[in-house]
Amino acid sequence: MAIVEVEKVIIVEGRSDKRKVESIISEPVEIICTNGTLGTAKLDELIDALYDKEVYILVDSDEAGEKLRRQLRREFPHAEHLYIDKMYREVAAAPKHHIAVVLLSANIDVHAQYL
Template identity: 75%
Template sequence: MNEAIPEKVIIVEGTSDKRKVKAIVSEPVEIICTNGTISLTKLDELIETLLDKDVFILVDADDAGEKLRKQFKREFPEAEHLYIDRMYREVATAPEHHLATVLLGANIDVNMEFLDRG
């Protein structure tokens, strides 16, 4: 069998969020960027491809992130929502150890070096 298709998907807002999460995660996970917003048509297409996967929503703790989160809650209630501490506001600027703890709490394997930095 070829390389396993990731069963877990993390949806983030931007490419800097994607890079940060990718560096922390130590298992095969697909990371999808919405680039801040997503149309209903694109969201429906995306959901169609994610129905058989564990989907996690990890967006910024700001107005744009909350708007996106509400859209996912409405259109894809099966997704699990992960939250960063509001004091960090953005996924990209949150400390690695904080993100690693959030991801580990969702049973996503992380590089243990990031947990030691806390």
């Protein structure tokens, strides 16, 4: 069996966000959970590990999520930022259909049942 090198990485805040996104995508994508904050050591580790990957940022539409987004924007200027509608506030609270549309707009394959 061949080992598949994952080229796409989605950075989310919490485990519930990660589980929700995992259930929607239909291609090999690494999902990294920040648990809301990133220390300097963890951030340096991520920068090195994600140097040649397609990085997507999908965080909550709240104050903590925006603070994390600003930090990630500085460290990953090449990353594509994905946004959920502000009315849902949290990735975990957004309907799967909405998240699927957001991911599909970034050319991330999703299960057809969520469209």
